[in-house]
Amino acid sequence: MLVVQGAPITAVVRSSTGEVVVLLSGDSLRQVPETTLTDMIKAAAAVLSAAELQTVNNAVPRLGTGPPDFHVRVEGNDLTVYRLTVS
Numbered sequence: 001m002l003v004v005q006g007a008p009i010t011a012v013v014r015s016s017t018g019e020v021v022v023l024l025s026g027d028s029l030r031q032v033p034e035t036t037l038t039d040m041i042k043a044a045a046a047v048l049s050a051a052e053l054q055t056v057n058n059a060v061p062r063l064g065t066g067p068p069d070f071h072v073r074v075e076g077n078d079l080t081v082y083r084l085t086v087s
Contacts, residue, residue: 011023011040012040012041012043012044012048012056014047014048014052019083019084020048020052020055020056020083020084020086021081021082021083021084022056022059022060022063022081022082022084023079023080023081024063024079024080024082025077025078025079025080026078026080030064037060041053041056041057041060044056049086051086051087052084052086055084055085055086055087056084059082059084063082068080068081068082069081069082069083
């Protein structure tokens with residue numbers, strides 16, 4: 001697994017199967033400052049392929065428009081999880 005952290009508990013992750021996943025702190029995109037998302041994308045650029053990075057860039061502004069894939073709670077922190085499909 002590869003994690004690119006943009007801020008506490010906000011990250012782009014590549015799973016062991018290669019799936020790109022965005023983890024956001026809290027239960028909605030509104031709880032994550034825009035600068036945090038921008039920093040996360042900049043950090044992800046160092047490790048994602050061009051197609052993956054484009055997928056993340058396209059997906060981040062729309063993450064709050066649909067339901068997340070799931071929510072998890074880790075050590076008292078709520079995370080919202082979105083799986084991204086790279087085309």
